[in-house]
Amino acid sequence: MAVTHHPLPAERAVFWYGCNLLRHGDVLRLTARFLEAVGVDAAPRGGPSHCCGSPTEHNARITEGMGRRTVAAFNATGREKVITWCPSCHMNMADLMVPETPAQFEAAHVTEVLWQRRAALQKLLVRPVQARVLLHRHAGFQPRVAVNDLVSNLLHLIPGLELVAEDEALPGHMCSALAGVPGALAAAHEANLAAMARHGADTLCTIFHSCHREAVALERGRAIRVMNWVHLLASAAGWEFRDEYKHLRNAEDPRAALDEAALGRIGADVFTQLMEPELRRKPVV
Amino acid sequence: MAEACTACGACVQACPMTRFAPGVPEADPMQVAGGMRALLQGGEASAVSLGWIGACTRSAACNPACPEQLDVALMMRFASMRARGALGEAPGIAVKTDSGWSARVKGFARLGLTDQEQAEWL
Numbered sequence: 387m388a389v390t391h392h393p394l395p396a397e398r399a400v401f402w403y404g405c406n407l408l409r410h411g412d413v414l415r416l417t418a419r420f421l422e423a424v425g426v427d428a429a430p431r432g433g434p435s436h437c438c439g440s441p442t443e444h445n446a447r448i449t450e451g452m453g454r455r456t457v458a459a460f461n462a463t464g465r466e467k468v469i470t471w472c473p474s475c476h477m478n479m480a481d482l483m484v485p486e487t488p489a490q491f492e493a494a495h496v497t498e499v500l501w502q503r504r505a506a507l508q509k510l511l512v513r514p515v516q517a518r519v520l521l522h523r524h525a526g527f528q529p530r531v532a533v534n535d536l537v538s539n540l541l542h543l544i545p546g547l548e549l550v551a552e553d554e555a556l557p558g559h560m561c562s563a564l565a566g567v568p569g570a571l572a573a574a575h576e577a578n579l580a581a582m583a584r585h586g587a588d589t590l591c592t593i594f595h596s597c598h599r600e601a602v603a604l605e606r607g608r609a610i611r612v613m614n615w616v617h618l619l620a621s622a623a624g625w626e627f628r629d630e631y632k633h634l635r636n637a638e639d640p641r642a643a644l645d646e647a648a649l650g651r652i653g654a655d656v657f658t659q660l661m662e663p664e665l666r667r668k669p670v671v
Numbered sequence: 672m673a674e675a676c677t678a679c680g681a682c683v684q685a686c687p688m689t690r691f692a693p694g695v696p697e698a699d700p701m702q703v704a705g706g707m708r709a710l711l712q713g714g715e716a717s718a719v720s721l722g723w724i725g726a727c728t729r730s731a732a733c734n735p736a737c738p739e740q741l742d743v744a745l746m747m748r749f750a751s752m753r754a755r756g757a758l759g760e761a762p763g764i765a766v767k768t769d770s771g772w773s774a775r776v777k778g779f780a781r782l783g784l785t786d787q788e789q790a791e792w793l
Binding site for chain 2: 403405406408409410411412414415429430431432433434435441443444445446449477481524525526527528529557558559563564566567568569570573630631644648651652653656657659660661664
């Protein structure tokens, strides 16, 4: 990777990407690459072994144990900062984990870090991206980290990209929460589609992984594209990527769209029983 | 925080999710909020209050609405955990468990990450 002049000193951190970003290896890898490129030595850590406890909130004892294990693991790295991706992880860290297990690090969201280091970031964003973009914004995380504003600011660094005037933010902190309430996710998607039509937007830009997971199927039968903000930054940097989750989710037959080598790595049983039902799920709108 | 809550119902009135919670738009906001407070104090909540708690998606619109300046979003979070039986009580809200979650995300990791990335990053 090319050496870049950084106005801010280099720092060592953990990039805590959470669990469900593992569905989007491209976003994870690109984010880690951006952090490195702006001068952060950020070791990616995540998956079930670094869980914030969200999936087990019906059992406080297990939630607490998982949080304690994760904070202890981050303390053991000796790194001074943990850079979060997931809003659930970020809020759980502050609300549930650190009050139980004192942290020897500070936490910051990845959008805060990239914006803080925007001088280095902007030097990478040299390729125009012709897109008229509606930002898919939720209300819930914004009071903790002004993520809607930060991503909007980051997108404004991209030459050629046009961000349309934005409507009121959607309820919830991300789409996985809405998906659990009958009717709520469909209403959010319909609101986004109506706003895109109203503003003539051709691209819906997701901020969080679960929103991306739920929104990519909106491309089916519509002349729009759904991209994550990291995809748009990567396009401006000229970095190649392939949104494999979107490719499979929108394939007529996800099994047929998966190459044999990938199926071999995953395991046929895991794909058939655990992944394929999600990829074949009917879109809510 | 529950002790400081007056169950005024401002949080319910500010909530963007009430339209997705059956019975809540027609209910008295004070009674709906009172159920949440009761749950946090170890009591029981009405079905309508449980419906509101179950529809919480962490929008945080309740916080600026609270005249007591309480972190209502966090109170709702704890109420939700309690209503799902986190402390061992019988759940008042159905618990959705996903026993395949860990294996599923690891399957996606094998799809999207190299062996080296999995070894170093997971």
